[in-house]
Amino acid sequence: xxxxxxxxxxxxxxxxxxxxxxxxxxxxxxxxxxxxxxxxxxxxxxxxxxxxxxxxxxxxxxxxxxxxxxxxxxxxxxxxxxxxxxxxxxxxxxxxxxx
Amino acid sequence: xxxxxxxxxxxxxxxxxxxxxxxxxxxxxxxxxxxxxxxxxxxxxxxxxxxxxxxxxxxxxxxxxxxxxxxxxxxxxxxxxxxxxxxxxxxxxxxxxxxxxxxxxxxxxxxxxxxxxxxxxxxxxxxxxxxxxxxxxxxxxxxxxxxxxxxxxxxxxxxxxxxxxxxxxxxxxxxxxxxxxxxxxxxxxxxxxxxxxxxxxxxxxxxxxxxxxxxxxxxxxxxxxxxxxxxxxxxxxxxxxxxxxxxxxxxxxxxxxxxxxxxxxxxxxxxxxxxxxxxxxxxxxxxxxxxxxxxxxxxxxxxxxxxxxxxxxxxxxxxxxxxxxxxxxxxxxxxxxxxxxxxxxxxxxxxxxxxxxxxxxxxxxxxxxxxxxxxxxxxxxxxxxxxxxxxxxxxxxxxxxxxxxxxxxxxxx
Numbered sequence: 001x002x003x004x005x006x007x008x009x010x011x012x013x014x015x016x017x018x019x020x021x022x023x024x025x026x027x028x029x030x031x032x033x034x035x036x037x038x039x040x041x042x043x044x045x046x047x048x049x050x051x052x053x054x055x056x057x058x059x060x061x062x063x064x065x066x067x068x069x070x071x072x073x074x075x076x077x078x079x080x081x082x083x084x085x086x087x088x089x090x091x092x093x094x095x096x097x098x099x
Numbered sequence: 100x101x102x103x104x105x106x107x108x109x110x111x112x113x114x115x116x117x118x119x120x121x122x123x124x125x126x127x128x129x130x131x132x133x134x135x136x137x138x139x140x141x142x143x144x145x146x147x148x149x150x151x152x153x154x155x156x157x158x159x160x161x162x163x164x165x166x167x168x169x170x171x172x173x174x175x176x177x178x179x180x181x182x183x184x185x186x187x188x189x190x191x192x193x194x195x196x197x198x199x200x201x202x203x204x205x206x207x208x209x210x211x212x213x214x215x216x217x218x219x220x221x222x223x224x225x226x227x228x229x230x231x232x233x234x235x236x237x238x239x240x241x242x243x244x245x246x247x248x249x250x251x252x253x254x255x256x257x258x259x260x261x262x263x264x265x266x267x268x269x270x271x272x273x274x275x276x277x278x279x280x281x282x283x284x285x286x287x288x289x290x291x292x293x294x295x296x297x298x299x300x301x302x303x304x305x306x307x308x309x310x311x312x313x314x315x316x317x318x319x320x321x322x323x324x325x326x327x328x329x330x331x332x333x334x335x336x337x338x339x340x341x342x343x344x345x346x347x348x349x350x351x352x353x354x355x356x357x358x359x360x361x362x363x364x365x366x367x368x369x370x371x372x373x374x375x376x377x378x379x380x381x382x383x384x385x386x387x388x389x390x391x392x393x394x395x396x397x398x399x400x401x402x403x404x405x406x407x408x409x410x411x412x413x414x415x416x417x418x419x420x421x422x423x424x425x426x427x428x429x430x431x432x433x434x435x436x437x438x439x440x441x442x443x444x445x446x447x448x449x450x451x452x453x454x455x456x457x458x459x460x461x462x463x464x465x466x467x468x469x470x471x472x473x474x475x476x477x478x479x480x481x482x483x484x485x486x487x488x489x490x491x492x493x494x495x496x497x498x499x500x501x502x503x504x505x506x507x508x509x510x511x512x
Contacts, residue, residue, distance in 0.1 A: 041236075
């Protein structure tokens with residue numbers, strides 16, 4: 001999954017699930033949009049659905065310091081890339097790191 | 100021990116017979132029932148004999164931010180709406196609301212059963228995502244104290260939290276414990292009440308105990324029938340009620356409108372069976388409330404009876420009530436209009452009693468056509484009466500053998 005596709009999907013999730021429309025990609029989500037730890041847990045569930053995978057506890061803990069859309073997209077892109085390295089690479093993985 | 104006067108300065112309700120004072124009073128005066136056909140839940144309704152429900156069937160315009168609503172199940176939507184309206188009507192200074200001098204006493208029968216039902220669905224789901232579908236939010240939406248803490252969150256309330264969950268006495272305990280918190284100087288004000296959402300689990304429980312009405316499914320407005328010879332059980336309902344209890348001097352000094360005063364409260368237990376009504380337990384709780392109010396039974400003008408419409412519950416309540424009051428005060432079973440709104444019934448019945456005090460009338464017990472001889476020792480109301488109520492008592496009794504009674508007094512302003 002390409003990074004721009006991930007960003008588009010994350011922004012769609014924010015609009016539909018969190019009622020946060022078009023946040024700046026470097027805005028602090030907690031300060032600017034009251035995006036709290038409960039929302040973060042919900043977002044991780046959405047990322048699991050998006051990537052069709054299950055996150056490990058360590059991966060979830062790594063997400064707790066994330067504050068911006070850019071950081072979320074980087075996090076999800078890294079997860080997607082890691083899955084492609086460990087799984088038998090399918091066609092989607094060929095473009096995982098595409099910019 | 101410090102004992103301060105406690106007054107009610109604002110209230111709000113969501114009931115099967117309307118939201119506003121005017122709408123609720125209109126239903127009472129015109130004898131209009133809020134009991135409707137039980138709507139299908141796709142799970143239990145086909146197996147339940149009772150086909151009636153005290154239904155909130157009008158839209159409610161919630162205006163909650165997502166940061167608030169994200170932790171709310173339907174029961175908390177009800178609770179936060181009546182809390183919001185009560186605080187708005189009170190005119191309390193926002194600084195007071197967040198000062199720690201205001202607490203919350205609010206509960207429900209069992210949190211949000213619809214959210215709990217969704218959690219259980221995941222156990223039987225084929226979805227690959229089921230592993231992650233039960234989250235913190237589901238707990239926050241469904242936990243037993245979800246109403247109380249969603250209220251504290253929404254308004255930044257930092258005082259004490261009491262979240263009773265004692266079925267039919269939930270909100271009367273909220274009012275009683277809130278009253279004691281203010282009376283004894285622990286808080287200067289308490290936001291009290293209860294809520295319960297549409298739920299067929301409760302119907303199924305009472306239905307299996309043969310305690311639900313099932314003979315009037317085709318004519319829902321004719322049931323429940325408290326104290327009537329043709330009564331065949333209770334009707335479960337939904338709703339919410341909130342009251343702001345405030346220390347009298349605090350209310351007076353800020354120029355608040357005073358709807359009434361709480362002058363007594365009691366709560367006891369039957370000390371035995373968890374289901375059967377108990378004459379001794381109910382008689383004792385009535386006597387204890389009068390003692391707390393320091394009045395005799397002759398001072399009470401009106402009794403809001405628990406009066407669910409069950410075969411034995413109404414008889415036991417009538418006998419216990421009659422043993423103390425005789426045929427003195429008039430008695431109405433308000434559940435006859437809306438069914439049993441469970442965790443919210445005490446608050447709703449308190450609010451309606453305040454409306455009756457303000458407007459000087461007593462509605463009849465709806466559907467009470469022929470009084471059961473075993474319930475005849477009290478003064479039933481079978482026709483609308485114009486009457487000044489100076490003191491009214493609200494009685495509620497719950498599974499678990501919990502009994503409550505609180506006494507309201509009209510204040511001339």
